[in-house]
Amino acid sequence: MADRADRAPACWAGFDLSRPLVMGILNVTPDSFSDGGRHAAPEAAIAAGRAMLEAGADIVDIGGESTRPGAAPVASEEEIERVVPAIRALAGGGGVVSIDTRNAVTMAAALDAGARIVNDVSALAHDPAAAALVAARGCPVVLMHMRGTPETMNDAADYADLVPEILAELAARRDAALAAGIAPEAIALDPGFGFAKRGGQNVDLLRALPRFRDLGHPLLIGVSRKRFIGELAGSVAPALRDPGSIAAALFAASRGAAILRVHDVAGTVQSLRVWRALT
Numbered sequence: 001m002a003d004r005a006d007r008a009p010a011c012w013a014g015f016d017l018s019r020p021l022v023m024g025i026l027n028v029t030p031d032s033f034s035d036g037g038r039h040a041a042p043e044a045a046i047a048a049g050r051a052m053l054e055a056g057a058d059i060v061d062i063g064g065e066s067t068r069p070g071a072a073p074v075a076s077e078e079e080i081e082r083v084v085p086a087i088r089a090l091a092g093g094g095g096v097v098s099i100d101t102r103n104a105v106t107m108a109a110a111l112d113a114g115a116r117i118v119n120d121v122s123a124l125a126h127d128p129a130a131a132a133l134v135a136a137r138g139c140p141v142v143l144m145h146m147r148g149t150p151e152t153m154n155d156a157a158d159y160a161d162l163v164p165e166i167l168a169e170l171a172a173r174r175d176a177a178l179a180a181g182i183a184p185e186a187i188a189l190d191p192g193f194g195f196a197k198r199g200g201q202n203v204d205l206l207r208a209l210p211r212f213r214d215l216g217h218p219l220l221i222g223v224s225r226k227r228f229i230g231e232l233a234g235s236v237a238p239a240l241r242d243p244g245s246i247a248a249a250l251f252a253a254s255r256g257a258a259i260l261r262v263h264d265v266a267g268t269v270q271s272l273r274v275w276r277a278l279t
């Protein structure tokens with residue numbers, strides 16, 4: 001255990017990691033699985049992002065392409081048009097913004113508009129130019145585990161031995177990032193809940209978080225409103241899954257998660273405050 005604690009990074013992206021960070025989800029899309037269309041207009045997106053920062057979000061994660069199972073890709077030009085107004089407004093007001101994208105040109109446009117962090121569900125595998133871009137910009141990056149693409153990932157969830165395979169595949173993406181010149185301290189890792197994982201596999205992954213922490217990078221956990229939360233809660237629709245999502249986020253925090261990617265910022269911030277006061 002001492003070894004594990006020694007290897008846990010103390011900070012990431014300029015944040016002190018002695019408490020879990022809250023990353024608010026802002027999908028500027030017409031088709032995201034739980035909030036599609038709600039923030040598609042720039043004014044609505046900006047207002048929602050400001051409300052998250054006021055509620056205590058450390059980071060607002062802005063995405064212009066849904067990655068729900070079966071989602072079709074969006075052209076980068078359209079993705080950039082969707083995300084840049086919200087990035088400019090929120091970063092211009094002093095908020096820390098991450099860009100949730102698989103495309104290098106969108107990463108570049110978002111960083112130019114003031115985003116500070118790149119969050120890539122393909123772990124920089126989708127776009128051959130992405131790793132060099134992140135290395136050149138020197139920005140923090142989240143590398144998430146996935147197999148296939150959002151269109152195909154549901155057919156790629158067969159594992160002989162779930163945790164060791166995902167650990168090895170995520171470590172390989174981390175090693176590719178290091179080989180591209182990305183600094184080790186810039187990297188956060190994410191097991192990728194719901195991405196090429198079926199119901200109970202997500203539960204097994206959550207329970208195995210300490211093994212992911214042993215990779216030596218901060219862990220980001222994105223369980224908010226995902227299908228397995230709805231299943232565990234008893235067939236609950238996506239928009240009604242925040243209480244179950246918070247329960248899973250607190251469990252993840254207790255197992256070493258450093259960054260919690262959530263829809264319900266206010267609820268998560270309050271729950272974390274109480275949980276921290278009691279532990």
Ligand code: HH2
Nearest residue numbers: 027032033066067068142144190193222
């Ligand atoms: N999940 C989603 C999108 N981006 N990034 C990371 N690092 N980890 C995740 O688990 C993750 C992510 C999917 O959720 P959401 O953004 O709510 O929906 P959609 O992809 O439909 O926009």
